[in-house]
Amino acid sequence: MNIALDMMGGDFAPLEAVKGVQLFYSQSQQQVNLILIGDEQKINPLLSEYKIASENIKVVHAAQVIEMHEHPTKALKEKQQSSIAIGFHLLSTGKVDAFISAGNTGAMMVGALFSIKAIEGVLRPTIGGYLPKENGNLSLLVDVGLNSDCKPENLNQFAVLGSLFAKHILNTPDPRVALVNLGEEEGKGNLLTQSAYSFLKENHQINFVGNAEGRDLLKDKADVYVCDGFTGNVILKFAESIYDIVQNRKIEDEHFNRFNFEIYGGVPVLGVNKPVIIGHGISHAKAFDNMIKMAKKMLDENLIDKMRSSFAG
Amino acid sequence: MNIALDMMGGDFAPLEAVKGVQLFYSQSQQQVNLILIGDEQKINPLLSEYKIASENIKVVHAAQVIEMHEHPTKALKEKQQSSIAIGFHLLSTGKVDAFISAGNTGAMMVGALFSIKAIEGVLRPTIGGYLPKENGNLSLLVDVGLNSDCKPENLNQFAVLGSLFAKHILNTPDPRVALVNLGEEEGKGNLLTQSAYSFLKENHQINFVGNAEGRDLLKDKADVYVCDGFTGNVILKFAESIYDIVQNRKIEDEHFNRFNFEIYGGVPVLGVNKPVIIGHGISHAKAFDNMIKMAKKMLDENLIDKMRSSFAG
Structure with missing residues (x-):
């Protein structure tokens, strides 16, 4: 199970995302590979600092960030090397199974709709x-x-x-x-x-x-x-x-x-072909941990397949 | 200034309406004539009990009541002797200047729209x-x-x-x-x-x-x-x-x-040709007192004329 996490999204990125990853792995031997997308110059030192060294973690470098105020469609188009664009690329090409970000909500929604698309039969996710x-x-x-x-x-x-x-x-x-x-x-x-x-x-x-x-x-x-x-x-x-x-x-x-809605982690985009979770801009470690768990559960439960069955024929 | 009050509206009618009237007059020498509409068999004893004897008060008997659950248009049509129907009749014929009720909200709205009608130029009150x-x-x-x-x-x-x-x-x-x-x-x-x-x-x-x-x-x-x-x-x-x-x-x-929205008394219907105030079903004395004061203020301030001017030409 490969879950991609945008490390550059949210007001406290990438620190709180890193702490969220630490929290997630600290709880049990999670059978999850995490793909951490973002500026490796910023992420790697934090991974060292927080002593997160797992063969289950892979950092994918993203040279750009879509800022909170940017126009979603325009930003996604122009910033192909942004963590969100790379996340959806990995998701749509099957290299990861789920994607999580606390970044620009609009860009996450546009990305979900246009890269992995709606489940057949779903008019509007x-x-x-x-x-x-x-x-x-x-x-x-x-x-x-x-x-x-x-x-x-x-x-x-x-x-x-x-x-x-x-x-x-x-x-x-x-x-x-x-x-x-x-x-x-x-x-x-x-x-x-x-x-x-x-x-x-x-x-x-x-x-x-x-x-x-x-x-x-x-x-x-x-x-x-x-x-x-x-x-x-x-x-x-x-x-x-x-x-x-x-x-x-x-x-x-x-x-x-x-x-305090921050504690719930994130909200799911429902009706698209892969699990996509959008976090609150002010997400802290606990929220990132919760979002990773939610993505894992959506995969464990085969939720997307169940949705596909509901809309089939 | 003649203000009509539906004594039969609200969950605690007519007792709380009577107590509201008492409260209103207890505060000062109000230059307001109140027309109390409802079952005089129920209202008069309460007026005596609460020692409300003013030449400014007149009871108008209403033999019927529109209940909270009734269909507004149907009830208004069939219950011509209800306190709400009589109130709007007095208002539309100029016998009173404002009308207040904590009764069936739908019936109050329908009555306001169809008996006293919208100010010219107002598409929807x-x-x-x-x-x-x-x-x-x-x-x-x-x-x-x-x-x-x-x-x-x-x-x-x-x-x-x-x-x-x-x-x-x-x-x-x-x-x-x-x-x-x-x-x-x-x-x-x-x-x-x-x-x-x-x-x-x-x-x-x-x-x-x-x-x-x-x-x-x-x-x-x-x-x-x-x-x-x-x-x-x-x-x-x-x-x-x-x-x-x-x-x-x-x-x-x-x-x-x-x-606690009850304390505010009532809400005005805006954009009709006379002051109409709709009270909360659970209105108590204080709410009735507030509604009478609001109607008085709407008349004192010539609010309806100001609205007419805004929509004229």
Whole structure:
């Protein structure tokens, strides 16, 4: 199993990525080869400093970095030697099995869509985010920004992709799917959700439990909440800002600490042909460790094959 | 000044409405005539019990009540003797100057749209909600559910209506308007917000400060946040649910207490020809008192005339 990690992505690169790698290997004899992509002049001394010497690690030099503010498509095209471009090249040519980066989110999404492409039958891949429940579990919110305008069929597919992720990666048996909406009753909604409801209701691949209002999203009404990427993006960032307030107010609470989204590592791009995980810009060692574990689990569980089967024929 | 109050609306009607009336009059010699609409068999004994005997109060009997779960249009049509139907009748015939209810929200919206109608030039009236800022002020979020599908022109008009309300009722001088969006830069967004941005930027009636992401909504980035009613409804209900969690977690914090939306009284229907205020279903005395004060202020400030001027020619 070969997992590629962009060492240059995120606000604390490459130091926190290196520390994440150290953390990952410190926990057990992991049967994972890590391909560390980035500036070897910066990475190698850190690997020495942190005493990471494993035959399972290989550094692939990348002479360029796509910065956070750069235009995704333009940057990917012009910076062929960037760590993200090299990562997707390795992934699309089969030299690695999964790719992780906490770098430019847009470039990661464009790279995922155009280099490894959507699973056959998937109209639009999606990107999910987590919402913490008071019972300690996480629910998955899809889409959180990849698709700002959606058709009902898109939401229906997000539901399938999200359910498979929740079941096999978040360990939620028979995940309940709810449609984010402005009322509980069937028939409520905007044009998109009214129509999407019918699709979801008829979809026997998922456990659809109806509409969820804004007030339900942090509760245990469902395990997968489906919406268009505009709505999901606003919800997720709103939820993230709650942690800022909690910190400002010096409130110490176990549940509200779980609104610190950094701890979850990264979010998966769902519906593409290989595992791709996008990390938060402020990722620290723990987040990188979690992302490597998530990539490993996506490979262990053959998640992509399960998704392909769902959309086959 | 004649303000009509639906005594039968809300979970604790008519008791809390009566206590709200008592609270309102207890504060000063208010130059307001209140028209209390509802079941006089229930209201009169309570007025006696709470020693509310004022020549400024008149009870108008309503033999019916529109329940919370009823279909708005159907109920308004079939229950002509309901407190909400009578309220709108009094309002549209000029017998009262403003109407307040914590009853069936849908029926209130339908009544406002069809009995007193939109201000000339207003394509779609809107309904606003409040979001608390850490600095103690409130920002206004429009729309929060009246218009689930919007055109860019609608958002542009919500911005004008919201600005006038923020300036004259929330006492925010030169209110900053932001567009709720999934990125900060101009050009980001879904089809609706990309187009709405151009309208807002060219609109000299407002102080447009650009896009606001989900993470900005509880901060002091703007005073009026504009979005379609689907997004706004999800945001508002999500924000409301935070207070539930804060209570569950037994967190006592001055700022988070302000997520108890009940304390704000009600939200205005903006863009119709008379002041109409819709209360929360769980309104208590303080909320009714606040709603009466808001209606009074809307009349004192001639808010509707100012809105008419904005949309004239």
